[in-house]
Amino acid sequence: MTRIDNTPRQDDGAGGRNAVTVRGLVKHYGETKALDGVDLDVREGTVRGVLGPNGAGKTTLVRILSTLLAPTAGQATVAGYDVVRQPRQLRRVIGLTGQYASVDEKLSGRENLYLIGRLLDLTRKDARTRADELLERFSLTDAAKRPANTYSGGMRRRLDLAASMIGSPAVLYLDEPTTGLDPRTRMEVWTEVKRMVGDGVTVLLTTQYMEEAEQLADELTVIDRGKVIANGAIDELKAKVGGRVLRIRPADPLELRPTAAALDDFGLTGPGNATVDIETGTVVVPILSDEQLTAVVGAVTARGITLADLGTELPSLDEVFLSLTGHRATDPQDEPQPAHAYEEVSA
Structure with missing residues (x-):
């Protein structure tokens, strides 16, 4: 060819x-x-x-x-x-x-x-x-x-x-x-x-x-x-859909709710925006800037809470898809095709 x-x-x-x-x-x-x-x-x-x-x-x-x-x-x-x-x-x-x-x-x-x-x-x-x-x-x-x-x-x-x-x-x-x-x-x-x-x-x-x-x-x-x-x-x-989130894991699982309360008290993320994820043992906080990230970590350590781990992540692609379209991705079988769907372009 x-x-x-x-x-x-x-x-x-x-x-x-x-x-x-x-x-x-x-x-x-x-x-x-x-x-x-x-x-x-x-x-x-x-x-x-x-x-x-x-x-x-x-x-x-x-x-x-x-x-x-x-x-x-x-x-x-x-x-x-x-x-x-x-x-x-x-x-x-x-x-x-x-x-x-x-x-x-x-x-x-x-x-x-x-x-x-x-x-x-x-x-x-x-x-x-x-x-x-x-x-x-x-x-x-x-x-x-x-x-x-x-x-x-x-x-x-x-x-x-x-x-x-x-x-x-x-x-x-x-x-x-x-x-x-x-x-x-x-x-x-x-x-x-x-x-x-x-x-x-x-x-x-x-x-x-x-x-x-x-x-x-x-x-x-x-x-x-x-x-x-x-x-x-x-x-x-x-980043357009939801920006970053910070996951904070206290060394002591009993500190989960106090960690979230500390962030709410400092007013760094908006009232009630620090949520507890019991399954992963983390506190999840939306982060809009690097400055806010630094302030959040400082607020937690100022309360004497020892951290085992922390990290930022973007929303999943599935969340992006849902946010943009209002639909979840489902199994294929795309748009319905009428009888003439395979009409070929004239050569």
Whole structure:
């Protein structure tokens, strides 16, 4: 397959280049607005996580960016190609792994990868070589000759990821890539994704696993009801939602409530803001600044309370998600798809 590496890409305004640029993207299904004016930038060689509750529009976004759906309005370029005007060129530089493995179950693992290589115009020799490389990389060599319908769920997912890498894509879409996998297999997939990014691949990842987003994403976009409601690095979003909290663990568990009372007496955190967490044996205090942190610690030690441990932490990503969307992340099954959901962009 011929790769075009010198395609134009839009500068991200910070000295880097965007592999994906989306402006005002809209997709309607009758009266339903799956996407309603989405803007998105994904810098080259990074992982952009896209979070959102069921029906937010995540999968619709991926399908448009992979040329499987035509947008109602707006523009999008990927690796320098317009998703509507240049779909054939674009398909040669992208890979896609959907929510469920899409391999041919009657073919062996090697045959699946070889077939995709030939469809991507690799020579017979190159398709065989590439298939064997990826089977080894994804720990599938021993099962290479077995039909895919004998594979476990984790093996099928790894084969699906390998299939998406056959063409050495510049941009890879991972749409809920670890849905239904056990924790061990999920971590194996994460390892492979990190390796791909290390090789220079740009990844757009949709997920509802908070841990997955924190493990893989450099930056996050949160979508709700077809609109982008937040962008930024994970720590930036956490800081916007609730700031830091300080956890104070007295050496004597009987000092928990006196510690909280001392902070309330000093009025450093607002009345009643120092709360006792019996399960962890800590007093939890919201912290707005380093100066306040110092004052809080001083107030506790001034009462003669000996501390066993203290530390600051940001709110969890799950708390950020809930705060921003008003919904908890639930199992996948994204936005409902009408009969024409797979309408392909004209080539």
